[in-house]
Amino acid sequence: MRTITVWMLFFSYLHPDSPMIFLGTPNNIQKYALIVANDHYCRQANRLINSITNARELDNILQSINFNVTKHEDMIEKDTFMEQVIAFTKTFINGDIVLFYFSGHAIQFNGNNYLIPINDTKIDRAESVAVFGVNLKRILDRLMENKPLSVFILVLDCCRPYELSRRSATTCQYIVSIMSSYRNYLCTYLATAQNEGLHTMDIPDGRKVFIQFSCAANKTTTDNLFNKYLLLHIDRKNVPVTEVFQDITKDVYHKRDRRLKPFLTNKLAKHAPVYLNRMPSGMYIRSKMNIDSLQSFYRKSCFS
Numbered sequence: 424m425r426t427i428t429v430w431m432l433f434f435s436y437l438h439p440d441s442p443m444i445f446l447g448t449p450n451n452i453q454k455y456a457l458i459v460a461n462d463h464y465c466r467q468a469n470r471l472i473n474s475i476t477n478a479r480e481l482d483n484i485l486q487s488i489n490f491n492v493t494k495h496e497d498m499i500e501k502d503t504f505m506e507q508v509i510a511f512t513k514t515f516i517n518g519d520i521v522l523f524y525f526s527g528h529a530i531q532f533n534g535n536n537y538l539i540p541i542n543d544t545k546i547d548r549a550e551s552v553a554v555f556g557v558n559l560k561r562i563l564d565r566l567m568e569n570k571p572l573s574v575f576i577l578v579l580d581c582c583r584p585y586e587l588s589r590r591s592a593t594t595c596q597y598i599v600s601i602m603s604s605y606r607n608y609l610c611t612y613l614a615t616a617q618n619e620g621l622h623t624m625d626i627p628d629g630r631k632v633f634i635q636f637s638c639a640a641n642k643t644t645t646d647n648l649f650n651k652y653l654l655l656h657i658d659r660k661n662v663p664v665t666e667v668f669q670d671i672t673k674d675v676y677h678k679r680d681r682r683l684k685p686f687l688t689n690k691l692a693k694h695a696p697v698y699l700n701r702m703p704s705g706m707y708i709r710s711k712m713n714i715d716s717l718q719s720f721y722r723k724s725c726f727s
Contacts, residue, residue: 461527582638
């Protein structure tokens with residue numbers, strides 16, 4: 424029987440009309456993605472134009488490499504945002520690969536990163552960010568809860584400058600009017616205080632987590648380069664996810680003239696390689712047929 428099977432495999436490779444047989448072991452690990460993109464912020468100064476378009480393109484690519492994708496656009500409030508995160512955690516099981524992508528605005532405050540929903544009318548000072556923003560650590564904790572074997576990949580395309588309020592600008596102008604000799608220094612300081620980008624994150628030892636920023640830590644950028652190279656590299660076949668994002672980082676860094684290198688946190692180094700688009704080696708299925716159909720095909724080919 425083994426001899427017959429070997430010959431069947433051999434002729435399936437040679438015969439142009441044969442149903443080619445897949446020899447590799449199927450990968451039972453499932454892949455899930457939660458994509459959130461915010462463009463239409465209530466405050467005009469903070470509206471974006473590329474986040475939703477970028478997210479839709481990423482959605483299409485991830486689905487093409489067999490990700491189960493959940494996508495939300497223009498998340499209005501903090502509570503709604505977390506409700507969708509919690510609902511998403513019920514779709515995957517321990518051991519699956521999970522990707523979280525956010526494109527929009529985010530601000531750091533007191534060492535924590537907060538994702539900003541589109542209803543940002545009440546975010547008028549740094550302290551209100553913690554009240555109305557969504558704590559990124561809380562999102563990661565909910566994703567990881569009771570899933571010690573899963574791999575978590577966070578892609579944060581949210582390093583754009585964010586204006587807290589007109590009140591801050593008015594305060595700056597008031598101070599400048601009193602201390603004109605310090606105008607440049609004060610305005611630069613206040614602008615920096617509002618636009619610090621994302622803070623680095625601590626990951627518990629032993630957890631399989633990879634975090635990618637679109638910019639350097641504690642910095643902001645207005646370009647769309649990160650997403651350009653993300654879409655270019657994300658579906659590469661048989662390349663470990665760490666190498667995929669290292670290449671994205673390298674391309675963005677060089678395109679920015681070696682400035683604002685995207686920051687990453689890699690806790691996957693001590694674990695087996697993780698692939699977003701792994702194509703098993705061996706022969707691929709040309710058409711699905713059961714063993715009886717295969718035997719019938721080869722009997723006709725060999726004895727007719």
